[in-house]
Amino acid sequence: MGRGEATVVSRDLGKGELPLLSPEMVGAFYTSPTDRSAEQKALLEVSDTLVAELREADVLIFGVPIYNFGVPGALKAYFDLVARVGLTFQYTDQGPRGLLKNKRAYVVITSGGTGLGSTADFASGHVRQFLNFLGIAAVEFINASQLLFGAEQVLAKANAQVEALAVATA
Numbered sequence: 001m002g003r004g005e006a007t008v009v010s011r012d013l014g015k016g017e018l019p020l021l022s023p024e025m026v027g028a029f030y031t032s033p034t035d036r037s038a039e040q041k042a043l044l045e046v047s048d049t050l051v052a053e054l055r056e057a058d059v060l061i062f063g064v065p066i067y068n069f070g071v072p073g074a075l076k077a078y079f080d081l082v083a084r085v086g087l088t089f090q091y092t093d094q095g096p097r098g099l100l101k102n103k104r105a106y107v108v109i110t111s112g113g114t115g116l117g118s119t120a121d122f123a124s125g126h127v128r129q130f131l132n133f134l135g136i137a138a139v140e141f142i143n144a145s146q147l148l149f150g151a152e153q154v155l156a157k158a159n160a161q162v163e164a165l166a167v168a169t170a
């Protein structure tokens with residue numbers, strides 16, 4: 001698909017609108033679709049919508065500020081809602097297997113002082129592990145970390161990285 005033909009779906013997780021996992025929701029995840037009660041179906045509505053959106057996407061772009069050395073709670077809430085047994089991963093004799101195929105992810109990491117890939121960065125490893133778990137192996141990080149030490153320079157480098165990626169994938 002040419003870049004001009006792409007359909008872009010945006011989600012501002014920072015608005016904090018996603019529900020947190022509840023025991024009832026997890027119970028609904030693990031109830032077979034045909035056995036789910038009306039309440040369970042209602043509980044799964046947001047998760048179902050997010051999963052459908054994710055399965056539809058060819059390319060995923062995440063903008064992730066590092067908060068307290070990890071991912072923001074809103075992104076964790078999103079991860080918890082899209083990790084769906086039978087839909088995005090399944091258990092096998094060899095352990096869990098991701099069910100999302102042929103997708104690429106780009107993850108822009110921003111931070112104040114914590115460097116991408118440093119020992120205090122518990123965000124990027126989490127994001128990579130989670131996306132790999134769902135079957136998304138092609139995960140590329142764009143480094144916009146350490147904005148406190150010269151935002152202009154950091155952003156110029158990050159933009160150059162984006163340009164290089166755009167050329168490489170054109």
Ligand SMILES: Cc1cc2nc3c(=O)[nH]c(=O)nc-3n(C[C@H](O)[C@H](O)[C@H](O)COP(=O)(O)O)c2cc1C
Pocket residue numbers: 064065066067068069070110111112113114115146147
């Ligand atoms: C609640 C909160 C926690 C934060 N924790 C960290 C942190 O652990 N490490 C870090 O480098 N920056 C931290 N930051 C800074 C953010 O990563 C930074 O604000 C974000 O990347 C966006 O950059 P900007 O504020 O220049 O727009 C934190 C910011 C907030 C609001």
